[in-house]
Amino acid sequence: MSRAAYETFKAEFLDRLQGALPVDGLYLAMHGAxxxxxxxxxxxxxxxxxxxxxxxxxxxxxxxxxxxxVSQKIVDQLDIFAAYRTAPHxxxxxxxxxxxxxxxxxxxxxxxxxxxxxxxxxxWPGERTxxxxxxxKRLYGMLPDVDQRDGILDANxxxxxxxxxxxxxxxxxxxxxxxxxxxxxxxxxxxxxxxNARDDFAFGPVTGVLDAMLDIAENASTAPVVLADSADxxxxxxxGDRADVLKALLARRFDGALLAGIVDRPxxxxxxxxxxxxxxxxxxxxxxxxxSVPVHIEADVVFLDDPGAAAERQAVVRTSGITVVLAAxxxxxxxxxxxxxxxxxxxxxxxxxxxxxxLSPELAPIANPNLMALTQGVVNQxxxxxxxxxxxxxxxxxDRDFDYAPRARLSAxxxx
Numbered sequence: 001m002s003r004a005a006y007e008t009f010k011a012e013f014l015d016r017l018q019g020a021l022p023v024d025g026l027y028l029a030m031h032g033a034x035x036x037x038x039x040x041x042x043x044x045x046x047x048x049x050x051x052x053x054x055x056x057x058x059x060x061x062x063x064x065x066x067x068x069x070v071s072q073k074i075v076d077q078l079d080i081f082a083a084y085r086t087a088p089h090x091x092x093x094x095x096x097x098x099x100x101x102x103x104x105x106x107x108x109x110x111x112x113x114x115x116x117x118x119x120x121x122x123x124w125p126g127e128r129t130x131x132x133x134x135x136x137k138r139l140y141g142m143l144p145d146v147d148q149r150d151g152i153l154d155a156n157x158x159x160x161x162x163x164x165x166x167x168x169x170x171x172x173x174x175x176x177x178x179x180x181x182x183x184x185x186x187x188x189x190x191x192x193x194x195x196n197a198r199d200d201f202a203f204g205p206v207t208g209v210l211d212a213m214l215d216i217a218e219n220a221s222t223a224p225v226v227l228a229d230s231a232d233x234x235x236x237x238x239x240g241d242r243a244d245v246l247k248a249l250l251a252r253r254f255d256g257a258l259l260a261g262i263v264d265r266p267x268x269x270x271x272x273x274x275x276x277x278x279x280x281x282x283x284x285x286x287x288x289x290x291x292s293v294p295v296h297i298e299a300d301v302v303f304l305d306d307p308g309a310a311a312e313r314q315a316v317v318r319t320s321g322i323t324v325v326l327a328a329x330x331x332x333x334x335x336x337x338x339x340x341x342x343x344x345x346x347x348x349x350x351x352x353x354x355x356x357x358x359l360s361p362e363l364a365p366i367a368n369p370n371l372m373a374l375t376q377g378v379v380n381q382x383x384x385x386x387x388x389x390x391x392x393x394x395x396x397x398x399d400r401d402f403d404y405a406p407r408a409r410l411s412a413x414x415x416x
Contacts (some may be wrong), residue, residue: 004007010046017053025107026050027100032068033161037219040166040390044073051077056413059112063095063105067126067236070117071168073146078410080106081115081174083156085140087131088361102153102176103392113153113176114414116183118191118406120171121395123162127230127372127381128201129359135197142193148185148241151179154191155186157194163237163379165390173406182200191406196398203381204358205370210248217351225351226367231377232355233332238379240330241265243295245353245375246322250295255321256350260333261314263288264378271301271315278333282317284324287380299324303343316342323349334360 017026028047036042051060061080064070066087084091084098106113131140139157146155154176160169173190177183205228206216218224227245234240240263251255267282274280278301286294302323303316309413313328325333325342331352333339339346346352347366354363357379359370374381384397394402 001034001036001042003039003292006036006039006042010049012044014049014053017050020055023054023058025061025103026054027095027103028060028061028062030068031065032070032158033065033164033265035039035164035166038074041071041073041168043068044071044077044168047074047077047321059103059106061099063099064158065089066157066159067161067169067255068158069166069170070158070174070236072409075115075117075174075409076117078411079103079413080154080176081156081159082154082176083130083174085143085156087126087129087136087159088358088364090361097131098154111178113178114180114183115174115176115411116180116187116408116414117172117174118187118408120173120191120400120406121384121392121404122171122193122195122198123160123391123395123398124141124171124198124201124378125162125357125381125383126236127203128160130204130358131204132358135200135295139190139193141179141189146175146190149182149186151182152177152186155188155190158336161237162383163327163386165386165388167390167392169391170395180410180414184410187408188406190409195404203372205372207372208374210245210373210375213371214248214254216369216371218252220369222368223351224347224349224366224368226359226363226370227351227353228356228359228370228372229353229375230357230372231375231380233357233379234263234330234355235332235334236357236379238288238355238377239292240327240355241285241288242292242375244292246284246324247293247295249322249353250297250320253320254351256341257321257353257354258323258344258346258349258351259325260339260344261325261327261331261355263330264326265311265328268313268315268326269310271317271326272304272306272313274301276301276304280317284326292376305342314342316344332356335362
């Protein structure tokens with residue numbers, strides 16, 4: 001995000017917050033992976049700015065995506081913390097409820113909780129740490145039991161956001177509690193459990209380079225094959241405009257594929273200009289990511305979706321047995337309704353290609369089989385090959401020959 005855009009959003013937020021004063025409690029729905037030009041810890045800046053407005057007596061609760069990064073600056077402003085416990089994320093609302101329920105209870109009882117955390121020098125992508133497979137399934141399954149301990153309110157494990165080359169990028173254990181000793185002990189136990197499992201994280205679906213996955217798809221006797229283009233996943237930070245998979249499918253003359261989608265606003269505009277049913281020449285992709293290459297096609301425009309704003313438009317084109325969804329802005333195609341609104345049935349095709357990592361809860365059940373391609377893009381899965389100039393080191397798997405002993409740290413608001 002540009003610094004100007006961030007400062008504009010923050011100023012509006014703080015102005016509205018100021019207008020709501022006085023407040024006894026503040027709940028913030030955060031993520032943890034924003035990158036703002038010239039800043040290392042935008043969430044820390046945001047929460048600290050909110051703290052200055054509401055004052056030291058106001059309790060602040062925050063909920064986070066488990067794929068976000070946390071810092072001491074963030075923890076020092078908070079009284080309550082809760083994070084998703086599922087990946088794919090099927091507990092977003094439940095996590096929000098956990099956070100603000102603790103806040104409401106604290107306000108009713110007058111007993112202020114606190115936050116303890118223990119950083120873990122491990123950075124894996126979400127694709128290796130799905131809570132539906134081991135060891136994350138077991139690690140996250142431990143958390144409800146930790147919640148039941150005396151003095152503990154909410155236990156959390158954060159995977160972190162590995163593609164952020166910044167000092168705060170890390171996994172960690174974070175505990176909201178009313179007892180400092182219990183919180184510190186729980187945080188250190190969870191941190192050590194995560195550290196001990198560091199070598200065990202692996203991709204859930206069948207995974208390999210694009211050509212190998214397309215070989216499997218071509219020879220599959222079942223359908224639909226669902227292929228995840230993992231390095232261009234817009235929900236993971238990918239740009240969403242790479243046409244590498246389309247190029248490979250055309251080269252193989254693959255018949256019966258549905259590719260959803262590629263971000264290409266000029267191509268969408270061109271489709272709308274000629275209209276449904278027209279034949280058009282297009283250069284697809286590479287409108288946002290300068291490292292990618294467009295693919296030239298001649299295609300039929302088979303569907304146009306116009307909700308109103310130009311940025312929301314979508315177009316469906318068909319070329320050489322391949323159906324391609326084009327979007328005017330970055331967006332995922334992870335739900336069945338994303339397809340049906342475009343007149344498409346993802347269950348009826350030979351192969352569905354989506355820009356994703358692990359599949360969403362709606363697409364996973366129809367995958368027959370589920371394949372993940374190790375493609376090129378800004379969120380590629382070659383973690384050890386990522387440029388790492390500013391991450392705190394040592395950190396696994398960038399470094400392997402080092403020891404670690406967890407040490408819990410308390411929020412500055414919990415020091416007295």
